[in-house]
Amino acid sequence: xxLKDLNNNVGQLSQDLRNMIGQVPSAMMLLRGADMQIxxxxxxxxxxxGKDNGIIGKKLVKEMPELNGQPAAEMIRETFYTGTRHDGExxxxxxxxxxxxxDCYFNFxxxxxxxxxxxxxxxxxxxxxxxxxxAAIEKDRTIAEKTALEQKLRSSEQRLQGILDTMAEGVxxxxxxxxxxxxxxx
Numbered sequence: 203x204x205l206k207d208l209n210n211n212v213g214q215l216s217q218d219l220r221n222m223i224g225q226v227p228s229a230m231m232l233l234r235g236a237d238m239q240i241x242x243x244x245x246x247x248x249x250x251x252g253k254d255n256g257i258i259g260k261k262l263v264k265e266m267p268e269l270n271g272q273p274a275a276e277m278i279r280e281t282f283y284t285g286t287r288h289d290g291e292x293x294x295x296x297x298x299x300x301x302x303x304x305d306c307y308f309n310f311x312x313x314x315x316x317x318x319x320x321x322x323x324x325x326x327x328x329x330x331x332x333x334x335x336x337a338a339i340e341k342d343r344t345i346a347e348k349t350a351l352e353q354k355l356r357s358s359e360q361r362l363q364g365i366l367d368t369m370a371e372g373v374x375x376x377x378x379x380x381x382x383x384x385x386x387x388x
Contacts, residue, residue: 307335
């Protein structure tokens with residue numbers, strides 16, 4: 203009877219853990235073993251990777267072959283084999299979305315899953331920040347364009363100034379109020 207009660211308690215704890223993981227607001231999954239078998243995955247992670255519950259029990263790199271050779275997969279393996287935690291901000295991961303391989307960016311944490319003192323898996327938690335990274339890239343591009351245009355304008359102004367200063371004719375420029383704002387040496 204006690205054994206039956208313990209088994210029921212373990213089963214309830216396991217279900218509670220699955221429910222808790224399912225309700226965590228960030229994307230999360232548990233990968234087991236060196237082959238990175240997906241043991242638990244919450245709706246946030248399923249949405250993030252564009253998959254359904256059918257991937258539970260399958261190998262991550264078999265379900266997402268585009269991960270092979272990418273730093274994200276290598277860090278998961280390193281976490282499993284060495285116990286090294288990996289954190290990343292705005293890290294690039296190329297994923298298939300709508301049938302196309304796309305650049306996606308994530309803040310993530312990979313931590314070893316330890317049972318009885320042994321690493322048996324990796325916990326992957328992630329938040330997609332693709333929109334924020336794209337906005338930052340666009341902002342940087344706009345700033346670079348503006349800086350280049352300002353430099354070009356300064357250069358053109360310096361050339362014009364050089365031409366006006368070396369002209370044999372006298373040149374004067376007045377503003378709309380009739381005030382003299384420039385006169386060359388002549």
